[in-house]
Amino acid sequence: MATGTLTIDLSALAENWRALDRMSATETAAVVKADGYGLGAGRVAKTLAEAGARTFFVAIPSEACALRAALGPAPVINVFAGHQEGCTQALKDLNAIPMLNSPEQIARHTSALPDHPFGLQLDTGMNRLGIEAYDWSPEMAEGATLVMSHLACADEPDHDANSDQLRAFLEMTAGLLVPRSLAATGGTLLGPDFHFDMTRPGVGLYGGLPFADAQSVVTLELPVIQTRTVQPGEAVGYGQAFRAEDTRTIATVSAGYADGLIRAMSGKAQLFAGETPCPLAGRVSMDLLTVDVTHLERVPDHLTILGAQQTVDQLADAAGTIGYEILTSLGHRYTRVYA
Structure with a gap:
């Protein structure tokens, strides 16, 4: 998918x-x-x-x-x-x-x-x-x-x-x-x-602050659509904002600012493989994210950006905004599942 x-x-x-x-x-x-x-x-x-x-x-x-x-x-x-x-x-x-x-x-x-x-x-x-x-x-x-x-x-x-x-x-x-x-x-x-x-x-x-005891309501999982090895000195994404100092494994994930993952989180936010954090590498683009997964033993078929591992407010902090903006910006290209 x-x-x-x-x-x-x-x-x-x-x-x-x-x-x-x-x-x-x-x-x-x-x-x-x-x-x-x-x-x-x-x-x-x-x-x-x-x-x-x-x-x-x-x-x-x-x-x-x-x-x-x-x-x-x-x-x-x-x-x-x-x-x-x-x-x-x-x-x-x-x-x-x-x-x-x-x-x-x-x-x-x-x-x-x-x-x-x-x-x-x-x-x-x-x-x-x-x-x-x-x-x-x-x-x-x-x-x-x-x-x-x-x-x-x-x-x-x-x-x-x-x-x-x-x-x-x-x-x-x-x-x-x-x-x-x-x-x-x-x-x-x-x-x-x-x-x-x-x-x-x-x-x-x-699930947003200031109600700190709220249960998490949203989980957002994003598919990995390509993985590549980036050599030392090579750059990733627009503006070459991320440059590898050593050999890195970069996963390209299907989502971007057209899906509500705002550009301000470029190079700051992280996704998760299970409980393991994986940092964004470079800029958020319209449809794609690039994520450093070098430390994973196996690259999964999806990474999680919202869920038990990271709340809307934690993701908002990385983007310098508030949870309201993250929630209300979530795009309509996602497959929505009501559980």
Whole structure:
């Protein structure tokens, strides 16, 4: 097979949701935006629904399509981007609930879909999405299904921004009888003060930090399609970025930055033959990786780049990025196996 195999462990996904659910006494939703963090929103959402999730979050209305097809009409689907121009019909058809982010969106929603449910997102210090404190009035929440905000630094438990945003959220929502939500994965780990009526984990469901106890969800095995001996002084790959100081055995592996293995990991990341690490030799190209396998007694027919040996966050460290980028970049040329 000339393409990698991406195995998605649905039982690990479900157990990660259950583990995060056990951390709070409130409802635990699930964030499945970006096609279920790159793993297939329909399959992911169905598994999480079977585990107990009944509320889901996506980024934009079109992402709700796969969820409705997989889940049917019952589960709640919230849309972070709110009610934008051109989205009215999709919100209505999909029965998706926009998290309204501004007075303009509130006016648009009230005019276009007056009987359609809505939630509200408040800006408590992230300055990204949400109603600003100077625009906010508690009367806006009348009839809302949820009032939420988002933490900027929840992956750093001791960061002052966490307590600052908690205080701002409490002040803006004081006296409201509407359900409230502040915590994603990191906020869930911060403890009960951040849980309110709903937590909404995302990356932790998929095995990513800051949920250090998460089970690994993805395994990515890449086929070796050629092996060669490189003599001292010979170079490998574009720009001749790797030059052999002695005789080396180089395996060429079928995957590259077109498959989400970003170029920034060139010369830094490693793959694994069983438990044995094998370093990348030279640059990541569009479709191929070159890997130093000199130390192996036998070159296997595939090497593993994600799995028990190396998490998405460890691979991300090698590339100078975060696990979110690795997960959501995984390409569609892989053969996907749901286990």
